[in-house]
Amino acid sequence: MIAVKVSEKSIRRLSHYARCLRLAKIRGESIITSQELATNCGISSAAVRRDLSIYGEFGKQGSGYKVDDLLVNIENILGTTDPPSVIIVGAGSIGCALMISGLAGTAGYTYDSIFDNDPAKIGRYCGEKQIRPIDEISEVIRDKKEVIAVIAVSSGSGQDALEMLVDAGCNAILSFALEPLKAPDNVEVRYVEVSTELDVLTHSMRRKERVN
Amino acid sequence: MIAVKVSEKSIRRLSHYARCLRLAKIRGESIITSQELATNCGISSAAVRRDLSIYGEFGKQGSGYKVDDLLVNIENILGTTDPPSVIIVGAGSIGCALMISGLAGTAGYTYDSIFDNDPAKIGRYCGEKQIRPIDEISEVIRDKKEVIAVIAVSSGSGQDALEMLVDAGCNAILSFALEPLKAPDNVEVRYVEVSTELDVLTHSMRRKERVN
DNA sequence: TTCGCTTAGTGATAGTTTGCACAATCACAA
DNA sequence: TTGTGATTGTGCAAACTATCACTAAGCGAA
Numbered sequence: 001m002i003a004v005k006v007s008e009k010s011i012r013r014l015s016h017y018a019r020c021l022r023l024a025k026i027r028g029e030s031i032i033t034s035q036e037l038a039t040n041c042g043i044s045s046a047a048v049r050r051d052l053s054i055y056g057e058f059g060k061q062g063s064g065y066k067v068d069d070l071l072v073n074i075e076n077i078l079g080t081t082d083p084p085s086v087i088i089v090g091a092g093s094i095g096c097a098l099m100i101s102g103l104a105g106t107a108g109y110t111y112d113s114i115f116d117n118d119p120a121k122i123g124r125y126c127g128e129k130q131i132r133p134i135d136e137i138s139e140v141i142r143d144k145k146e147v148i149a150v151i152a153v154s155s156g157s158g159q160d161a162l163e164m165l166v167d168a169g170c171n172a173i174l175s176f177a178l179e180p181l182k183a184p185d186n187v188e189v190r191y192v193e194v195s196t197e198l199d200v201l202t203h204s205m206r207r208k209e210r211v212n
Numbered sequence: 213m214i215a216v217k218v219s220e221k222s223i224r225r226l227s228h229y230a231r232c233l234r235l236a237k238i239r240g241e242s243i244i245t246s247q248e249l250a251t252n253c254g255i256s257s258a259a260v261r262r263d264l265s266i267y268g269e270f271g272k273q274g275s276g277y278k279v280d281d282l283l284v285n286i287e288n289i290l291g292t293t294d295p296p297s298v299i300i301v302g303a304g305s306i307g308c309a310l311m312i313s314g315l316a317g318t319a320g321y322t323y324d325s326i327f328d329n330d331p332a333k334i335g336r337y338c339g340e341k342q343i344r345p346i347d348e349i350s351e352v353i354r355d356k357k358e359v360i361a362v363i364a365v366s367s368g369s370g371q372d373a374l375e376m377l378v379d380a381g382c383n384a385i386l387s388f389a390l391e392p393l394k395a396p397d398n399v400e401v402r403y404v405e406v407s408t409e410l411d412v413l414t415h416s417m418r419r420k421e422r423v424n
Numbered sequence: 425t426t427c428g429c430t431t432a433g434t435g436a437t438a439g440t441t442t443g444c445a446c447a448a449t450c451a452c453a454a
Numbered sequence: 455t456t457g458t459g460a461t462t463g464t465g466c467a468a469a470c471t472a473t474c475a476c477t478a479a480g481c482g483a484a
Contacts, residue, residue: 007471008412015411019390033431040392045431046473053433061432062480078411079418086410097309098406105367105390106407107414148413155317171420172413174406178231178317180252188416190409194310194386195318197402198298199227199290200220201360201384202319204400206291208383219440245461257461258443265463273462274450 010051014074016041017048018107021071033064080107084146084172089137089161090153091116094176096126098150112147113140138168151175162189222263226286228253229260230319233283245276292319296358296384301349301373302365303328306388308338310362324359325352350380363387374401 020040024032034052038045052058052065058073059065075081086109088095095114103109114126117134124131132140141147149165151158151173158177165173171187176194183189232252236244246264250257264270264277270285271277287293298321300307307326315321326338329346336343344352353359361377363370363385370389377385383399388406395401 009471011412011415012405012408014415015405015408016392018411019407020392023391035431042392044473046434046475047471049432050434050472057433059432060480061478062430062482064431078415080411080414083410084414084417093309093312097305100305103407103410107411109407109410146417148410148417172417174409174413179235180228180232180254186420188413190413192404192406192409193224193227194404195231195315195321196224196227197386197404198295198315198321198360199230199292199319200223201386201400201402202292202296203223203226203290205296205358205360205384208398221441247461256443258445258464259441261461261463262442269463271462272450273448274452274460276461 006054010054011078013041013043013047013051014078015107017051018071018074018078018080019105021067021074022105024067025071030067031064032067032070034059036064075107078107083107083109084148085110085112085144086148086150087112087137087140088114088150088152089116089134089165090151090157091118091121091124091126091131092152092154095150095152098152099129100127102127109148112144134164137164141165141168141170148172148174151177151181153177155179218266222266223290225253225255225259225263226290227319229263230283230286230290230292231317233279233286234317236279237283242279243276244279244282246271248276287319290319295319295321296360297324297356298322298360298362299324299349299352300326300362300364301328301346301377302363302369303330303333303336303338303343304364304366307362307364310364311338311341314339321360324356346376349376353377353380353382360384360386363389363393365389367391 017037020037034045034048037048055077058070088099088111091114099111099114103111113132114129115132115134115137116122121131122133147170149170151161153161155178158175158179158181162173162181162183166183166187173187173189174192175181175189176192178195181189229249232249246257246260249260267289270282300311300323303326311323311326315323325344326341327344327346327349328334333343334345359382361382363373365373367390370387370391370393374385374393374395378395378399385399385401386404387393387401388404390407393401
């Protein structure tokens with residue numbers, strides 16, 4: 001496959017399409033149109049077609065896209081055909097909740113293990129898995145080769161966690177920490193920013209009041 | 213204040229600036245430059261100045277921005293000077309974790325209450341707060357006037373939860389549910405999409421392998 | 425087959441966002 | 455007061471993104 005350079009927004013949308021396709025598959029549908037995908041994802045059908053056409057011609061004029069084939073193709077593009085393991089750093093309430101709630105309905109990710117540096121927590125269970133001491137992280141990362149790490153440590157320790165992960169060879173991180181983290185260029189860091197989402201909601205709510 | 217029409221991206225960045233400013237305040241700094249804000253948020257200083265100049269001239273050439281004043285101004289713009297209450301629908305692991313972990317370090321949001329429809333859970337504690345029956349939601353929303361609701365229910369029940377909230381008068385929702393939700397135009401819905409973030413990370417990781 | 429209907433793929437266009445670069449302005453020191 | 459160094463606010467160009475609207479192609483019925 002040719003590695004096309006494409007925007008992050010487009011990749012996010014591919015992820016949404018994949019989710020819709022999985023649902024359509026469950027419903028037993030075998031064909032889906034750009035219009036249906038668009039409605040499900042809240043965008044225009046032209047956007048859907050454009051996103052998909054970047055990578056090839058997956059559809060058939062007059063009918064639409066084969067659900068199974070398109071899903072396979074998108075998972076190929078995303079690389080989620082054989083998804084990497086996910087580990088969690090920090091067995092606080094958020095870390096444990098992620099572990100327990102699992103990732104059902106996603107591309108097939110599974111939480112492999114969870115770590116903490118608090119001796120009192122080590123050995124306890126989060127769902128099925130026991131909390132492991134943090135020094136075992138590098139071993140796990142080396143074994144798995146490819147790992148996405150979720151940082152769910154308490155405020156202020158995010159940067160330390162990141163550095164430990166990077167040293168161990170991890171290059172994909174999803175952080176729930178509030179603070180912005182610094183990482184080398186070859187490491188991709190993304191954030192789940194609950195507080196920013198709340199700010200955006202507040203802004204929109206208050207703006208409406210002003211306008212009305 | 214004039215209600216300027218502005219992009220969501222810009223609002224998100226304002227939220228980040230606010231966070232940086234709070235940290236700077238804690239560190240005891242009284243002046244901050246666009247360059248410092250930019251470095252902290254991982255963007256260019258021109259972007260910072262542009263975002264801020266949309267709403268007024270908050271800075272002083274030659275020195276920078278007064279930390280306190282700028283923070284007040286941004287909180288005014290976002291509407292977070294007096295932030296709305298946040299309620300949680302769904303006392304599963306994620307809902308409870310949010311309640312427990314709290315919102316320290318944010319604009320000052322507090323989780324007001326948490327609801328579930330499972331009789332077995334009602335009355336139990338999530339941190340300080342007892343889980344309340346779901347039929348009390350509309351009462352709470354009416355009392356508070358302005359509420360942001362976090363949907364953290366199990367897969368498949370997201371739409372039901374949303375409709376109940378909308379009926380009760382809530383018009384700002386943050387959903388952790390996987391499925392895309394349908395809502396009236398006057399209701400703002402945002403999503404925390406852990407699985408999409410993982411997909412984006414996987415894509416970036418796998419793309420690097422191909423290129424190298 | 426042929427016609428009419430549906431839908432994918434895409435060139436062109438309009439709209440947004442970003443980044444550069446510089447004039448205007450301020451603080452401060454001599 | 456005058457000169458120097460720093461930093462803001464912004465015009466402009468370039469890059470990027472979304473949208474329209476059309477062509478080409480497939481499907482099914484008569």
